[in-house]
Amino acid sequence: MGRKKMKVLIIGGVATGPKAAARLRRLNPEAEVTIIEKGKILSYAGCGMPYYVSGDVDDCRSLSATAAGVLRDSVFFRNVKNVKVLDRTLARSIDRKNKTVEMVNVETGESSTLPYDKLVLATGGEPVTLPIKGVGLNNVFRLWQPEDAIAMREVVAAGNPETAVIIGGGLIGFEMAEALTRWGVHVTVVEMMPHILPGLFDEEVAAYLTRYIHSQGVDIMVGSRVTEIFGNDEGNVTKVITAGAEIPSDIVLIAIGVRPNTKLAREAGLGIGKTGGIAVNEYLQTSDPDIYAGGDCVENVHLLTAEKVFVPLGSTANKHGRIIANNIMGYKEKFKGILGTGVVKVFDYNVGKTGLTESQAREASFDVVTTLCPATDNAHYYPTHKAVLLKLIADRKTKKILGLQAVGLGETVKRVDVIATALTFGAAIDDLPALDLGYAPPYSTAVDISAHAANILRNKIEGIAKAITPMEVKDKIDRGEDFIWLDVRTPAEYKKERIEDPRIKLIPLGMLRQRLSELPRDKEIITFCKLSLRGYEAQTILDGEGYGDVKFMDGGLDAWPYGVAGDAAFKPTPEESSIRQRAA
């Protein structure tokens, strides 16, 4: 520890690399620290690129500047950090026996070799390519480096594009759908999977978000695979072809994922994990103890399943950089793993997830119990309150929390972070309502909605609340089953928004006890209201009156993704109504 003379070589100069370099320098003023980076722009916030394209960020250089506005270029690293940067330099091979790295300057072609005591691989990932015709046409983009963002903004700012197709309905796809819509471009997002953001959301939460994105003028095609991109004689893109459609398109963005960049590690004989990322131990050491690796080039351990996963995120890359430096300097620190926490702004919706989705939890063989909880993010009487939908997932046997999905205009990210913290410390659902969370009407509700969702789950596990999900109700309808679908809202609410189905019966909650004679005792009854608070109340009333088969519909009308009728109704798009059919 301390002032050991040592040579540390870092390959990769964006997030993990510079983070490790800066920490190393702070811990050891004597170390010789060198970053090798094949690109020209260093230490940039790739996460900010969609906001440069949208116009929220004026100057792309601010993405690689300090908060004080100083550009983090090689001069900055030399003068301020005493870190040498070899930019425009490609590391070509690692000689582990002699502990050297062979590199080439990509501008001059000059080769050289540098020795190391410790080597850090921060080589990141690379965008997954689409092996189809037309990807080389003009105005077909990927958003990977600042140069891509600059080129894309130039095209949209020139004002010519009217239409865009984004291939890939993931985080970057939807950040960019917003960015392009802001320039007046009509966007269609094409997603191969049965619903959008498949890594973050289960079907019903994705459907809720899909409805909102449609309302912002964006078309979404799920379960669709792009087969070809067409261009004109000038080589400019004109349309995108899927199995069932031709979509006019002046620009195309391919955002179909990232794979780890492991070429150097592989060729040097380092261990590669089953996800394809570099295998590292909890100290972020590769199979060679003098070579560390972190960021998008490595695989991580999922804290809930103990499985190896590849989840490339800047949040993790920065943690890795610091921990690698600590370990190199002898301050032993473990990186225990990740929860797959991800948040994203989609127009005005705050969108996020932590832990496992329901389908991931089932795949991992948990005994899953879930709740869909529509709510307002702060006191319903305070003027800034906004709607959110939470889906909380737990294990019925151990009562351990497994995950949260949260979307809406209201503050969801705080709830995602509360649950991420709870998950990190292995909390059970009983722990959530006991948390001493802050409350004042402009910020939350007296029982925070994360705790409220946990209470519903506790009620379900105890058998007090008997629920059925909207998906299960839809399956029953599709199977033609007979049941009473009891809407316990007021007639005024019914007029405004309603499900139109012959099984529906409207009895407002306040009249329920008086009108029991209208409800047969030998039929299944499914109750609901707007959020299903009254729906749950109705279920307990009917239970108390001796009705044998009563459940409430989880999440109520607000979480029903299949379209409603009425004065203030949302109309389901063909994609929404076909989500389930395509999934099947």
Ligand SMILES: Cc1cc2nc3c(=O)[nH]c(=O)nc-3n(C[C@H](O)[C@H](O)[C@H](O)COP(=O)(O)OP(=O)(O)OC[C@H]3O[C@@H](n4cnc5c(N)ncnc54)[C@H](O)[C@@H]3O)c2cc1C
């Ligand atoms: C548009 C966009 C939005 C994003 N938004 C978010 C977000 O909101 N939140 C979030 O957490 N994450 C986000 N990310 C992900 C985040 O940017 C990455 O996880 C992060 O940059 C990874 O850092 P890294 O240092 O591991 O790798 P990278 O950033 O990929 O950097 C690796 C560097 O290594 C260099 N390199 C590779 N091989 C060599 C070699 N042989 N020789 C020399 N140099 C080499 C590459 O040129 C590259 O510059 C986003 C990414 C993109 C593209």
